[in-house]
Amino acid sequence: MNSKINQLLLDLNEQLNFIDLEIDDTIKRCEKAIEITIKSVQKLKTLFLKENIKNQEQEIDFFKNVKPKFTSKFIFYNIIYKIETKKPYGGERVMKKYLNNELDKLKRYFDNNLDFYGYYRTGNNYLDYKYFVRGNFDIKLTIDSFIFEADHNFATSHDFKVAKILAHDLVQVYIESKLLEINNKGIKEKSQVNHKSTQKWTASKVALIELLYALHSQAVLNNGVSDLKEFVSFFEYTFNIDLGQFNRVFLEIRARKSGRTKFLDTLKETLLKRMDEADEE
Numbered sequence: 001m002n003s004k005i006n007q008l009l010l011d012l013n014e015q016l017n018f019i020d021l022e023i024d025d026t027i028k029r030c031e032k033a034i035e036i037t038i039k040s041v042q043k044l045k046t047l048f049l050k051e052n053i054k055n056q057e058q059e060i061d062f063f064k065n066v067k068p069k070f071t072s073k074f075i076f077y078n079i080i081y082k083i084e085t086k087k088p089y090g091g092e093r094v095m096k097k098y099l100n101n102e103l104d105k106l107k108r109y110f111d112n113n114l115d116f117y118g119y120y121r122t123g124n125n126y127l128d129y130k131y132f133v134r135g136n137f138d139i140k141l142t143i144d145s146f147i148f149e150a151d152h153n154f155a156t157s158h159d160f161k162v163a164k165i166l167a168h169d170l171v172q173v174y175i176e177s178k179l180l181e182i183n184n185k186g187i188k189e190k191s192q193v194n195h196k197s198t199q200k201w202t203a204s205k206v207a208l209i210e211l212l213y214a215l216h217s218q219a220v221l222n223n224g225v226s227d228l229k230e231f232v233s234f235f236e237y238t239f240n241i242d243l244g245q246f247n248r249v250f251l252e253i254r255a256r257k258s259g260r261t262k263f264l265d266t267l268k269e270t271l272l273k274r275m276d277e278a279d280e281e
Contacts, residue, residue: 056129056133103175
């Protein structure tokens with residue numbers, strides 16, 4: 001089962017990385033990510049229940065270390081979706097207040113679950129038999145109301161809390177990056193006042209990354225002395241686009257079973273067609 005679950009998690013991460021690059025609209029990206037994650041969790045549930053684990057050590061490992069890696073992604077995108085859809089209209093001051101309130105929500109959850117945070121973060125395991133074994137719901141331990149609605153064949157009292165801890169880490173990074181964007185907005189606008197590009201890349205981000213790696217390999221700028229990150233940053237600035245983890249996308253391009261240079265091949269075909277049409281005029 002482990003190999004199947006590892007592959008399932010790998011596939012999920014690849015799909016989420018792809019939509020992070022391909023879908024610019026945050027709300028639409030979250031909707032797609034939630035849809036993909038739900039399907040992945042359902043597949044995980046099917047794999048787990050078919051295995052019918054009876055060894056307590058394996059059960060603890062699954063609910064403490066495996067399942068939360070999947071469900072945390074659902075929680076993360078669901079929180080971001082709510083943040084973005086409830087975002088108020090207004091200037092920088094309004095947005096800062098709104099985002100800081102969202103950070104306060106994370107802190108309140110942390111404060112309300114401080115004991116378990118400490119237990120989990122320090123790698124303790126002496127209560128794992130209560131936290132991560134099905135059917136052990138001790139009301140004296142702080143548990144989320146979610147557990148009363150969950151399928152008890154696929155849930156423990158605290159695997160959801162672990163997922164929330166992992167998700168909240170990502171949400172905090174997201175919110176803090178948004179606050180940083182607001183703080184840097186004025187500086188960025190001043191630096192771009194004399195250089196505002198009217199050109200926008202409208203093909204896929206994957207296509208642009210493929211093209212940039214080809215151009216960098218050919219050393220077309222500065223006689224090839226620019227490093228790759230600097231090279232990519234130049235085009236991100238020029239086309240007003242964020243390519244994110246472009247090196248990870250390149251690994252996926254390299255892993256294609258066929259058509260590794262799909263976009264470059266299309267460019268060649270399109271150019272040849274244009275030449276042929278021009279010859280016929």
